[in-house]
Amino acid sequence: MATTTRTWRQVSARVRTQREYGAGFRWLELEMPAGFAAPVAGQFVQLLLDPPSPVLLPRPMSxxxxxxxxxxxxxxxxxxxxxTGTQAIARLEPGSTIGVTGPLGQGYPLDEPGTPVLVAGGRGVAPLLMAADVLAKSRRRCEFVFGARTASLLVGLAEARERLAKRGSKLHLATDDGTRGFKGNVVQMLDRLAPKLAGPLVIYSCGPHGMLAAVARWAMANGARAHLAMESVMACGTGVCRGCPLPRSAEARDRVLATGADAAPLQGNPEWAMCCTDGPVFEARELDWDRVE
Ligand SMILES: Cc1cc2nc3c(=O)[nH]c(=O)nc-3n(C[C@H](O)[C@H](O)[C@H](O)COP(=O)(O)OP(=O)(O)OC[C@H]3O[C@@H](n4cnc5c(N)ncnc54)[C@H](O)[C@@H]3O)c2cc1C
Ligand code: FES
Incomplete structure (x- = not known):
């Protein structure tokens, strides 16, 4: 089981920029006060609107x-x-403030040996571009698979292309309808790509749960390790409310039982991992993909 290093803080941050990003998405930049630890790729924060706010609880954001x-x-x-919450965040003007708790959760273990293959779906592209930057700093090139239903949903494609080219990494596009790149999904793309790469492969992925489940199954069937960024409806984000459970695999459950489930009280129990503290990034073998929603 992962251990939670509690480096998070609750702060008030200043909106630096806020703009349209295409395909219905927005880009938000916050200036953090001194003392806020720099998040690593795969971590998230909780954004809490200042009062008067239309929502009570913070909203998790990668x-x-x-x-x-x-x-x-x-x-x-x-x-x-x-x-309601994210639409209110969208109305924040530069200079206004918002509460931030973070950095939270376990990020991607980017130092794992192997050929890094980053697999993004939709807005999952952003944390994975951050991961690609970190890999490049340690002189590791990656294969970057970016998939969507159709070309217009390849959000931020121009930026992805430019950033990956600068870092000597290779971009592979896949669309279900064939409007850009390979016609098919990211798993079919992995099938084509894997024989050309030096093993072992270590996959880092972010996207909708259906895609992550398919990537996890592919990795387990092909002897690769895969680290998947999961989501769950969250309240606290810090392991207290027990509201973000994800089903553990039998293998993970037995490991938790063997190591003592009470060892880390803010994490999950033998049956259920907490997405916010055990994750949000999980290795494929940690979860029971037949029960992930
Ligand atoms: C670890 C983590 C990281 C996330 N990162 C991002 C990100 O980078 N970008 C981004 O756009 N969104 C991200 N989300 C999802 C985001 O938190 C939700 O979209 C947001 O909480 C919805 O709040 P709302 O008030 O706008 O919507 P609500 O009015 O609360 O709900 C509107 C719709 O969104 C769905 N929803 C509510 N909460 C979640 C949730 N936690 N996950 C998925 N769907 C939800 C509801 O079921 C409903 O259909 C992340 C969620 C988690 C758990
Ligand atoms: S959101 Fe409260 S325990 Fe995960």
Whole structure:
């Protein structure tokens, strides 16, 4: 079981920029106050609107970029305004403030040996571009598979192409309807790509749960390791409310039982992992994909 290092803080951040990103998504950048730890790829934060707010609870958001602007730490998010909370976030003007708790959860273990294959679906592209930047800093090129139902949903494609080219990484596009790149899904793309790559493969993936389940099954069937960024409806984000369970695999359950389920009280129990503290990034063999919703 992963251990939670509690480096998170609750702070008030300043909106630096907010803009349309295409395909119905928005890009938000927050300036963090001094003392906020730089998140790693795969981690998330909880965004809590200042009062008066239309929503009571914070909204979880994956970190899509981390940069330094002068002395300030700037954290970026790619998000879809789907409901009351995210639509209120979309109305925030530069200069306004928002509460941030973070960085939260376990990020991608980017130091695992093997050929890194990054598999993105939709807005999952953003945290994986951040992962590609980190890999490039340690002189590791990656294969970047980016899939969507149709070309217009390959969100931020121009930026992905430019950033990956600069880092010597290779972009492989797949669309279900064949409007851009390979005609098929990302798993079919993996089938074509894998024989050309030096093993072992280590996959990092972010996207809808259906895609992640298919990638996890592919990895387990093909002897690859895969680290998948999961989501769940969350309240606290810190392991307290027990509201974000994901079903553990039998293998993971037995390991938790053997190591003592009470060892880390803010994490899950033998049957259920907590998405916010055990995850959100899980290795494929940690979860029971037949019961993941
Ligand atoms: C770890 C994590 C990272 C996330 N990262 C991102 C991100 O980078 N970009 C992004 O756009 N969204 C992300 N989400 C999803 C985002 O948190 C939800 O879209 C948001 O909470 C919805 O809040 P709302 O008030 O706008 O919608 P609500 O009015 O609460 O609900 C609107 C719709 O969104 C669905 N929804 C609510 N909460 C979630 C949730 N946690 N996950 C998925 N669907 C939800 C509801 O079922 C409903 O259909 C992430 C979620 C998690 C758990
Ligand atoms: S959101 Fe509260 S335990 Fe995960």
């Amino acid at each position: 970190v899509a970029s981390v940069s330094k602007k002068g002395t300030k730490l700037v954290v970026g998010f790619l998000y879809a305004p789907v409901g």
